[in-house]
Amino acid sequence: MNPVVWQVRSRAELLFEQPMAWTVVTGLALLAAAALATAQGAVDLALVQLPASIVDVDHPFHRVIWDVRLPRVACGALVGLDLALAGALLQTTVRNPLADPGILGVTAGAGVGALVVILFLPGYGEWVPWAGFVGAVATIFVLLGLAASKDGQTGALRIVLSGVAVQSLLFALISLMTYIYADRAPAFTAYVVGSLNGLGWADVQRMLPPTLIGLVAVVAYRRTLNLLLLDDSAASGVGVPVVQARLGAAVVAALLTAAAVSAAGLIGFVGLVVPNAIRLLVGPEHGALLPATALGGAALVIFADLIARTALSPLELPVGALLSMVGGPYFLYLLWKKLP
Amino acid sequence: MSAASVGDPSETLAIEARRLHVRHPGVDRDVLRDASLKVREGEILALVGPNGSGKSTLIRALGRDLDLRKGEVVLEGRPLASYPRRELARRVARLPQDPQTPEGLTVEALVECGRHPHVGAFGRLGPRDLAIVAEALEAVEIAEYRTRPLEMLSGGERRRAWFAMAIAQEPKLLLLDEPTSALDLRHQFELLDLLVKLNAERGTTIVLSIHDLEHAAHVGDRVAVLARGRVYDCGPPEQVLNEETLLDVFRVESRIDCEESGLTMRILGPGDPIRNF
Numbered sequence: 119m120n121p122v123v124w125q126v127r128s129r130a131e132l133l134f135e136q137p138m139a140w141t142v143v144t145g146l147a148l149l150a151a152a153a154l155a156t157a158q159g160a161v162d163l164a165l166v167q168l169p170a171s172i173v174d175v176d177h178p179f180h181r182v183i184w185d186v187r188l189p190r191v192a193c194g195a196l197v198g199l200d201l202a203l204a205g206a207l208l209q210t211t212v213r214n215p216l217a218d219p220g221i222l223g224v225t226a227g228a229g230v231g232a233l234v235v236i237l238f239l240p241g242y243g244e245w246v247p248w249a250g251f252v253g254a255v256a257t258i259f260v261l262l263g264l265a266a267s268k269d270g271q272t273g274a275l276r277i278v279l280s281g282v283a284v285q286s287l288l289f290a291l292i293s294l295m296t297y298i299y300a301d302r303a304p305a306f307t308a309y310v311v312g313s314l315n316g317l318g319w320a321d322v323q324r325m326l327p328p329t330l331i332g333l334v335a336v337v338a339y340r341r342t343l344n345l346l347l348l349d350d351s352a353a354s355g356v357g358v359p360v361v362q363a364r365l366g367a368a369v370v371a372a373l374l375t376a377a378a379v380s381a382a383g384l385i386g387f388v389g390l391v392v393p394n395a396i397r398l399l400v401g402p403e404h405g406a407l408l409p410a411t412a413l414g415g416a417a418l419v420i421f422a423d424l425i426a427r428t429a430l431s432p433l434e435l436p437v438g439a440l441l442s443m444v445g446g447p448y449f450l451y452l453l454w455k456k457l458p
Numbered sequence: 459m460s461a462a463s464v465g466d467p468s469e470t471l472a473i474e475a476r477r478l479h480v481r482h483p484g485v486d487r488d489v490l491r492d493a494s495l496k497v498r499e500g501e502i503l504a505l506v507g508p509n510g511s512g513k514s515t516l517i518r519a520l521g522r523d524l525d526l527r528k529g530e531v532v533l534e535g536r537p538l539a540s541y542p543r544r545e546l547a548r549r550v551a552r553l554p555q556d557p558q559t560p561e562g563l564t565v566e567a568l569v570e571c572g573r574h575p576h577v578g579a580f581g582r583l584g585p586r587d588l589a590i591v592a593e594a595l596e597a598v599e600i601a602e603y604r605t606r607p608l609e610m611l612s613g614g615e616r617r618r619a620w621f622a623m624a625i626a627q628e629p630k631l632l633l634l635d636e637p638t639s640a641l642d643l644r645h646q647f648e649l650l651d652l653l654v655k656l657n658a659e660r661g662t663t664i665v666l667s668i669h670d671l672e673h674a675a676h677v678g679d680r681v682a683v684l685a686r687g688r689v690y691d692c693g694p695p696e697q698v699l700n701e702e703t704l705l706d707v708f709r710v711e712s713r714i715d716c717e718e719s720g721l722t723m724r725i726l727g728p729g730d731p732i733r734n735f
Contacts, residue, residue, distance in 0.1 A: 341581030345571055347560035351523050355554075356627060357547030357575035401562040401607060 137406030140399050144413035151417040152195065155424040156187045160431065185318070193317040193381055194423045194437075195416035196325045198388055200378040201225075202415020203336060205389020206396075206407060207371035210346050211364045212265070215394055216278050216452055219254075219375040220386030220445075223285030227257025228372070228379040229309065230291050237299045243320070247328045250376030257284060258368045304383070312385030312438025314423050321381040328377040335370045336408055343367060343404040385438040387445020388415050394452065472499040472534065472631050472663040473520055473550075479528035480512075480519045488527065489515040491687035497631075497665055502657050504678030504695075505667040508708055511684040513667035514555060517635045520665060521552035533631070547575035551629035553620055555636045559608040565619045566604040569594055572626030594626040598652060614645035621649070625656065632656070634666040638673065646670075650677045675699055675721040683707055696721055 156172075157163040163171060163179050171179040172188075201219060208217040208224070219225045231253025232246045239245060261284055265277035292310060296303035308315065345358045346367065353360050378385065392415040393407065400406040419437065422444075426437040474497065480490040490512045497503050497520075505513045518524045520531060522538050531538035533549065541549070551572070572594070573587040583591070595601040598618040600611075608616055617637065624632055637653075638646040650673060656662050668674050674681050675695035682692040683699075685707045691698045696716045704712045704725075711726040 338580050341583075342574075344563075344567060345574055345581075347563055348568075348571060349554075349558040351554055352557050352571075354543065355521065355523070355547065355552050356571055356623075357544035359543055397562065401564065402560060403563065403567050 137400035137403070137410075140396065140406070140410040141413065144396070144410045144417060148195070148413045148417040148420070151420040151424070152191050155191050155194070155420050156183060158424060158428055159187060189319045189322055190314055190317055190423070191420055192319075192322045193314055193325070194420040196322065196329055197314070197378040197382045197385060198392075198415035198417065198419030199412045200325070200329055200332070200374040200415075201385060201388035201419075202392040202411045203332065203389075203408060204371040204374040204378075205415075206393035206404075206411045207336070207343075207367045207374070208389065209393055210343055210404070211367045211371065212262075212277050213346070214277060215397075215456055216390070216449070218387060218390035218449075219371065220384065220388075221278060221285075221390060221449065222258070222261055222281035223288055224254045224257050224261075224372060224375050225379050225384040225386065226285045226288035226292065228254040228376040229384050230288050230295075231256075231376070232380050233292060233295050233303070233309075236304065237295060237302060240302065244324060247324060247376050247380035250379050251328065251373050254372035254376045254379075255369055257288070258372050259365075260284060262365075262368065308436050309383040311436045311442070312383040313426075313434075313436035314382055314419075315427075315434050315436070317381055325377045325381050328373050328380075332370050332374040332377065333412075335366075335373075339363075339366070340404040340408055344402075347402055383438065385419070385441060387441050387449065388419060390452070391441075391445050391448050392418055394448075470499040471496055471532070472501075473497045473538075473665075474532045475516065475520060475529070476532065477529040478516070478519055478526055478531070480515055480524055480526055482515070482524070489687055490519065493529075493684070493688045495682055495689050495692065497663060498680075499663055500657070500661045501679040502653065502664045502666070502677055503692075504674035504681045505665065505684060506669070506671055506674045506681060506699075507684030507690075511707075512687045513684055514635050516684065517552070517633050517665065517667050521550055521633045522546060523552065523554075544575045547627065549629055550631045550633065551624040551627040552633040553624050553635065553637060555639065557620055559616060561609060562607045564605055564607055565600060565611070565622075566591065566595070568608060568619055569604075569622045569626050572623040575627065590628065591626050594622040597625055597656075598622045614641050614648075617641060617645075617649065618652075621652065629662065631663045631665070634664070636667050636669065638668060638670070646673065653677060671699055671704075672721065672723050675723070699723070 153165060153168060157165050157168050161182065171177040171183050174180060204219045205217065208219060208222060209215055228250035232250035235242055235245045235249040261277065261280055264280040289310065293306060296306040296309065342358065342363055345353050345356065346363055350360045393411045396407055396410045396414055400410055422440045423437040426435040426440050429435065475493060475495040478490045478493045479488050481488045493512060493516055495516065505516060507513050515524065519526060533541065569591050570583060573583055573591060574581060577583055577587060592601070595604055598621050600615055600618050600622065603611060603615060608619060611619065621637070637649055641649065653664055653666065654677060657664055678695055680693055681695045681698045683690045683703055690707055691703060699714065699721060701712050701714055704710055713724045713726070715722040
């Protein structure tokens with residue numbers, strides 16, 4: 119055997135045996151993305167000056183950093199974390215790597231729910247994520263009902279196709295609502311593609327409660343989630359209430375999705391790309407998968423948003439469009455690879 | 459416990475199937491038709507029978523993996539249906555014939571799943587659970603592969619990994635659906651030896667379905683022959699596995715000699731010189 123090949127292989131195996139190492143790696147990536155994104159923008163700041171500008175009230179950049187950049191980075195982190203975790207949960211729930219809150223129409227469901235409050239209850243901004251949650255849960259339940267075939271198994275293609283169908287219906291609803299109530303609706307493109315433009319601390323505050331609830335649930339039940347990797351018969355054989363556990367995971371995914379959508383609109387593919395990439399590195403066990411997925415998702419969205427607002431500056435692109443440019447091809451690749 | 463299991467299985471019943479009628483979901487025909495079976499505590503019971511006779515279905519019905527259309531299963535004197543899920547999983551472990559292996563799941567993580575019915579609501583494994591997992595891995599001799607993903611194992615090793623999960627469950631009753639299928643001869647013997655060892659050391663009651671009649675006679679304290687969805691005969695191998703039964707149920711001619719060392723079976727295949735006697 120070629121010794122070089124052997125060495126590479128054994129190192130990969132070594133990392134595989136230390137899956138928590140990837141939590142550290144993704145954590146560092148998140149720190150780096152956050153630092154870069156805070157320093158770069160319409161006016162650039164040297165990275166060495168970043169700590170001073172954050173702490174020192176008299177620093178010329180202090181206001182910009184605190185009023186504009188930090189809240190936006192925080193929003194990006196929460197959105198990325200929420201969507202990546204939601205993707206990982208949905209993939210476990212339907213036992214299908216192609217699942218993603220965007221592809222399955224869960225973000226669109228949350229989008230409809232959120233729009234209802236935005237359009238008809240203008241004084242109740244804090245209700246937006248919870249209305250989104252209702253929309254997302256309804257979408258998931260409809261989807262699981264549609265996709266469950268007669269033998270109780272959920273076909274890989276069946277659920278994706280059902281998701282596409284549900285999603286197109288929900289998109290039609292969103293476009294009708296934004297068209298009819300154009301005076302108070304968010305801009306259709308930015309909402310449907312997803313963007314972090316103009317987000318502030320109020321949005322962070324709005325996203326935090328559902329995100330925290332979702333995180334607590336995920337941390338508490340991470341071990342039970344591993345049992346859902348087994349087939350239904352084997353899982354119920356060791357005493358797992360399979361249906362309830364899968365529905366529970368789906369509800370948490372809906373909550374996390376709704377939190378992200380309430381601030382950033384319908385950003386797609388984060389939940390597809392990040393968990394699948396991390397799963398290749400650490401394997402499917404949730405104790406290692408979920409922390410690295412959450413941190414990696416946050417890093418990805420922050421980094422993508424940095425590019426979105428600096429690439430064609432002063433024009434700010436919607437970050438969702440950039441993410442779809444990466445995620446779309448990756449989805450095609452997965453389709454090609456995972457489907458027989 | 460083990461004294462009772464060797465030679466003289468106690469008359470206490472581990473599990474009993476009473477006049478079961480069972481069909482598979484979406485199929486309009488009963489696979490089991492009035493099947494009754496008594497499994498004694500501490501014995502190894504081998505289910506044999508032709509394809510489609512209902513072996514797998516009976517195993518799954520005993521493990522509450524299929525709904526009963528008629529009849530009743532009684533586990534330790536209580537209706538099987540009355541057990542809460544986790545309590546049942548602490549008593550009964552089942553090993554499906556060909557379980558789907560989740561991609562990337564390691565051997566150790568799989569075996570740890572077996573502890574689920576014993577741990578608290580959040581599934582945290584204590585030191586005792588981890589010791590039991592390590593012991594189960596040792597027992598099936600795959601401890602060295604514990605960090606490997608399942609799909610990197612051979613068929614025999616993977617089967618042993620699933621078996622280790624069932625051992626980690628510490629069941630009083632173990633149900634195995636054709637545990638030796640798709641294994642080569644050596645691995646078949648290794649697995650059967652493991653079953654005998656588990657039964658002898660822990661007094662675990664074992665019900666398994668198996669195609670090979672000699673293996674059934676070798677491993678089983680008793681053998682149940684299934685035919686057309688019911689139990690045709692059940693008893694010690696040397697009584698049950700006789701020439702008439704083989705002809706009637708399996709439609710093969712045979713010569714069977716009963717010796718002290720065990721059962722010698724000669725199945726007369728096509729072209730066998732003594733077949734036309």
